[in-house]
Amino acid sequence: MTRAVQLAIAAVIGGAAAVERKGALQLMLSRPLALGPLLGAALGDVRGGLTIGVPLELLFLGAVNLGATLPDNETIAASCAVAAAVLAGQDTHIGVDETTATLAIALFLPTAVLGRRLERLTEGINRRLAARARATIAAQPARAIRLHLGGLLAPFLAGAAYTGIAAALAPFLAALRRGLDHHLVQGLEIGWIFFLAVCCASAVRAIRDARAPSFAAMASGAIALVTLAVKILHWRSP
Amino acid sequence: MTAPVRFGAFLRLRVFLRSLLLQASWNREGMQNLGFAYVLYPALCRLYPEGPARVAALQRHLDFFNCHPYLAAAVVGGALRLEERVAMGEVPAEAVPAYKRALGPPFAALGDAFFWGALRPATGLAGVLVALIAPSARPVWALATFLGLYNAIHLSARAWLFVHGYASPEGVVGALGAVHLPDSTSLIKATAATLAGAVAATLAVAGGWPIQTHHAVRAAIVVIAAYAILPKLGPYFTALAALAVGVAIGVATG
Known part of the structure; x- marks a missing residue:
């Protein structure tokens, strides 16, 4: 599989996951625990996807979309981190080890916050779609109702763009991984343990009991x- | 008045499948308003010929509506049946929006607590635990545990609610009450908490406990500290802070 094909696959899966998260189905295919291995499998490393999906699932276990509240976007963070880590792992021939996983998460965790902001923008687009549907329903009811599906476009494009860019940054992540000295590798390994510890604490907090x-x-x-x-x-x- | 009509199984299935896209145009102003009109569109086309009657029927679904996306299946089923009755002149048109307004908020609260607050964390943790205790097994088992458990309950609940809503719009509250969802929520939350503890211990064992006790003790301190500061910093900043501290300790002691 060429890198261009891998980038396209990552972008399509990232976009589809962004749509599944809220706009369609909600079968939890976009949760990090599912998306990680699925995207990993599509890119050629299912276990690498799971390595990143497991801690992100725990970290964002309490990310709940209650009414108008918006949590951090765990789907975009997972798709970006998995796409970059799996492809970087292939470039370095190491696979997704703890060091690569820690680097990918540190680099792409901020996309969870960017994703949330983007979701706010999407809501603005949807508000305009609903207003347009209301304005045109008397004249063209079928067309007005179809506007509803237009709401799936923005999350798809956003998810695809984020994941595609993250996948394209994989060579940079691979170069970073190769250039690490022994001390930094050890530091990142301990950072990984601390990160997992935070994920466990976050999982207990998520239960809200x-x-x-x-x-x-x-x-x-x-x-x-x-x-x-x-x-x-x-x-x-x- | 339109002639008596009863929606066929195919049309009901079509409406149910469209309800899986209820939130495609979710917005802060009308929330699932356009979505609800989209879901019922084929049914309203069946009831009313093209023209003002159909437009009026669609317009009454463009008002504000918000519910949990899964429990909304009951409201969709109930509204579908009420639309039949409106078309037959048995109930006034205002009965449909009133029904949606009455059921939306309480069903949203029930669904949020059960699905988002209990079932998803519990099944997610079960999947994570499978991934951790059987690392040599195929990752598909972790996926199957999470998605299989979650969706077996989620999809059957959606279908059951839709069928009950359509069969008896007024009786769906009683049917849901008989399921004792709050009791199940409490039980599933207790299970989820136990699974979270098991996940933490499994990670400690994988990290070297009890041979490398210092690693486990250090991780346990981070878990307790993170638990305390998570409400203030949130998962994102707490995770980045832990990563930074871990890297600093590793580099300093390396």
Whole structure:
């Protein structure tokens, strides 16, 4: 598969995911946990997509579109980070290791905020579409109703543009990854652990229930103790 | 008055499928208003010939409407049935917008709490856990767990609500009440919290616990600190701050 084809595939999937997120279906195909491996598979590295999709899913687990509130756009962040990391991993022949994943997330996490702003713009376009439909419905009802589907265009174009640009930046990410010295690689590995820790905390917060911290602490404590007990038994056995 | 009419299965299916696009033109002013008119359009075309009657029917759906996109299926089904009755002269046209106004907000609250607040986090965490505990397995299992569990409930709920709404517009509230959604929400949230703890512990085990205890202790401190500062900084800035601190520690101790 040539790089141009990969860029086109990334852009189309990024655009489709942006549409699926709110405008159509909402089957959760645009959530990072689903989008990561799907986009990764389309670009040739399903596991690399999952490596980035898992923490982003946890981080944005509480991103909820309640009424008029707009959360950060986890779909655009995931599609950009996965497209760039998977293609960079292919360029470096390392794949999506923890260092590449950390770099991709650090570089493309801000697109979650940009995506949210873009969604506000989309709402403005949709408001105008609805106003136009209201104004023209008496004269051309079928055409006025079809304007509804025009609302899918802006998110598609935005998602495609963001993901396409991120994928095109993969050689830059690969060069950055290759140029890292040993200290920075170690730093990024610890940064990855800290990032995962924040993702876990964010997941507990996302549940919005007073009992959530206690339940989570009990479950993690129980698993940690069982693991410790298993290890002790293993060490003691001849 | 139009002759008595009952929508056929194909038309109802068509309306249901169009309801999957309800939010395509979501906007802050009318929210799902144009979407609702789009969803019912084939039915209104069947009821009214081209002309002022059809336009009037479409116009009553261009008023403000907001609901949870999944639970809106019940309102769509109910409005579809009421439109039949309006066309037959059994109820006044105002009954349809009144029905939508009455059901939209409470159904939105129920759907937000159940689907966004409980089911999605729980199924997402289940998928993440599968991805972590079986890293050698195909990633498709993580995907299948998340999408399979979520959509089995989501799609059957949407279809069930639409069918019930159409069968009995007035009875759909009672039918939904019998499901005890708030109780299920509470139970699923407890499950989600337990899964979140299991995910954190699985990551700690993958990171070296209990052999490299210092890594796990350091990560646990970050989890607690992040939990405290997340409401102030939000996930985006907290994540970037943690990345920066981690890199600084790694470089300094390297």
